[in-house]
Amino acid sequence: MVTNNKDSIAEKPLTSVMEDYLEAIFDLDQEKKFIRVKDIAKRMGVKMPTVSSMLKTLNNRGLVNYEKYAYVELTKNGEDVGKEIRRRHEVLLKFLTEILEIGFDIADVEACKMEHTLSSATLDRLTGFMEFIQTCPRAGESWLKYFKEYLVDGHRPEKCQARSKTFSHEFESQVQT
Amino acid sequence: MVTNNKDSIAEKPLTSVMEDYLEAIFDLDQEKKFIRVKDIAKRMGVKMPTVSSMLKTLNNRGLVNYEKYAYVELTKNGEDVGKEIRRRHEVLLKFLTEILEIGFDIADVEACKMEHTLSSATLDRLTGFMEFIQTCPRAGESWLKYFKEYLVDGHRPEKCQARSKTFSHEFESQVQT
DNA sequence: AAATATTATTTGAGGCTACTAACATAGGGG
DNA sequence: CCCCTATGTTAGTAGCCTCAAATAATATTT
Numbered sequence: 001m002v003t004n005n006k007d008s009i010a011e012k013p014l015t016s017v018m019e020d021y022l023e024a025i026f027d028l029d030q031e032k033k034f035i036r037v038k039d040i041a042k043r044m045g046v047k048m049p050t051v052s053s054m055l056k057t058l059n060n061r062g063l064v065n066y067e068k069y070a071y072v073e074l075t076k077n078g079e080d081v082g083k084e085i086r087r088r089h090e091v092l093l094k095f096l097t098e099i100l101e102i103g104f105d106i107a108d109v110e111a112c113k114m115e116h117t118l119s120s121a122t123l124d125r126l127t128g129f130m131e132f133i134q135t136c137p138r139a140g141e142s143w144l145k146y147f148k149e150y151l152v153d154g155h156r157p158e159k160c161q162a163r164s165k166t167f168s169h170e171f172e173s174q175v176q177t
Numbered sequence: 178m179v180t181n182n183k184d185s186i187a188e189k190p191l192t193s194v195m196e197d198y199l200e201a202i203f204d205l206d207q208e209k210k211f212i213r214v215k216d217i218a219k220r221m222g223v224k225m226p227t228v229s230s231m232l233k234t235l236n237n238r239g240l241v242n243y244e245k246y247a248y249v250e251l252t253k254n255g256e257d258v259g260k261e262i263r264r265r266h267e268v269l270l271k272f273l274t275e276i277l278e279i280g281f282d283i284a285d286v287e288a289c290k291m292e293h294t295l296s297s298a299t300l301d302r303l304t305g306f307m308e309f310i311q312t313c314p315r316a317g318e319s320w321l322k323y324f325k326e327y328l329v330d331g332h333r334p335e336k337c338q339a340r341s342k343t344f345s346h347e348f349e350s351q352v353q354t
Numbered sequence: 355a356a357a358t359a360t361t362a363t364t365t366g367a368g369g370c371t372a373c374t375a376a377c378a379t380a381g382g383g384g
Numbered sequence: 385c386c387c388c389t390a391t392g393t394t395a396g397t398a399g400c401c402t403c404a405a406a407t408a409a410t411a412t413t414t
Contacts, residue, residue: 017401037362050402052363057400069362069409100302113294122287125277194371214392227372229393234370246379246392 014061016116019085020044021054022063023115025074026082035072088115091127099130191238193293196262197221198231199240200292202251203259212249265292268304276307 014022024043028035041051055072058064063078074082089111096107118126191199201220205212218228232249235241240255251259266288273284295303 015400038360046401047403048362049364049404054401096299100299100306102299102302106296106298110295110299114291117290117294118287119283121283122273122277122279125279129277192370215390223371224373225392226374226394231371 014063014081018054018058018061018063019081019116020112021051021058022074022078022082023085023089025064025072026079026086029074029079029082037072040072085115088118088123091123091130092118095126095130191240191258195231195235195238195240196258196293197289198228198235199251199255199259200262200266202241202249203256203263206251206256206259214249217249262292265295265300268300268307269295272303272307 021040021044024040025035028039028043032039037048037051037055041048044051055064055066058078059066062075063081065073065075092111092114093107096102096111097104102110198217198221201217202212205216205220209216214225214228214232217232218225221228232241232243235255236243239252240258242250242252269288269291270284273279273288274281279287
């Protein structure tokens with residue numbers, strides 16, 4: 001009861017949509033001198049009224065400083081969130097494009113959807129994974145090259161003995177507490 | 178004009194929540210003889226009225242056959258969706274637990290969120306990736322073992338010539354040593 | 355400055371998913 | 385059979401995110 005009139009600086013977790021807006025604003029912040037509602041709308045693929053109302057929400061939450069008809073500014077807090085989401089986006093994008101070799105456009109869209117769902121722990125693991133691949137040429141890069149060949153050879157690596165099986169249903173052993 | 182009274186068998190894409198319900202029902206279908214609203218509610222972590230109304234929606238969309246107070250049944254269509262989502266879930270879960278070594282509980286939750294966002298194309302690539310790792314011991318498993326060590330050694334693999342640096346902002350230059 | 359063009363907000367609505375509270379049905383013991 | 389408990393449905397409400405239409409403020413041009 002010390003805190004909040006309604007929802008200012010509320011404790012509730014951000015929605016993924018809010019995170020997307022913060023990421024977009026963070027990006028725009030580095031591209032342009034001033035950010036306008038119109039820019040955000042374009043970036044997010046929504047109409048301006050939607051941005052207006054979201055800015056109101058983000059303002060109440062202490063994530064942006066925004067007053068009607070003015071330029072948009074992130075608070076420290078909002079910037080941290082935006083930057084973090086951006087970081088996730090980049091890790092995922094990198095994984096999709098450089099490891100899985102998905103085309104950039106598709107990868108970008110998918111990274112955008114995934115970036116909200118991963119815990120930092122997982123993100124860190126993924127980062128470590130890629131780091132490993134790229135800093136350990138012997139075990140990494142050459143291995144990645146094998147993988148590329150494997151993709152090309154129609155998934156039939158004669159060089160390897162296949163011990164396939166279809167994997168799925170055998171996690172059940174250790175399931176829920 | 179030939180089609181639809183409102184939303185029956187509509188062309189609109191399913192929401193991820195709908196997909197989740199279909200996956201849950203698909204699973205329950207394989208575990209129990211009859212599926213009740215209560216079961217779905219428990220599985221999904223929601224209350225029964227929410228399930229009721231979702232079943233109405235899914236019914237209108239031709240994804241389940243359901244009449245008040247009766248047992249729940251997937252249509253062919255609904256089953257296909259459920260199975261596909263399940264498949265995605267498993268691929269992702271496998272990747273998270275077996276490659277990245279995330280704990281099962283966390284991995285399960287994250288897989289559940291990611292399963293809606295990936296295109297089949299990406300899923301296929303990921304599948305291929307894991308398949309490769311696990312069918313090619315020489316380039317795969319032993320490599321995976323290195324990765325595990327790498328994780329344990331606090332990200333400092335002396336075996337590899339560490340041309341480390343903090344990784345993040347300098348991929349731009351490298352690729353070849 | 356006045357007229358015009360651009361940008362932004364308000365208002366009112368709708369879709370989706372969730373909830374609580376109140377009511378309804380089904381099925382088994384008395 | 386009737387009542388009780390399990391289970392399920394309806395009704396009403398709420399939060400989020402979105403939009404179109406109407407309105408308002410700002411910026412630019414003349």
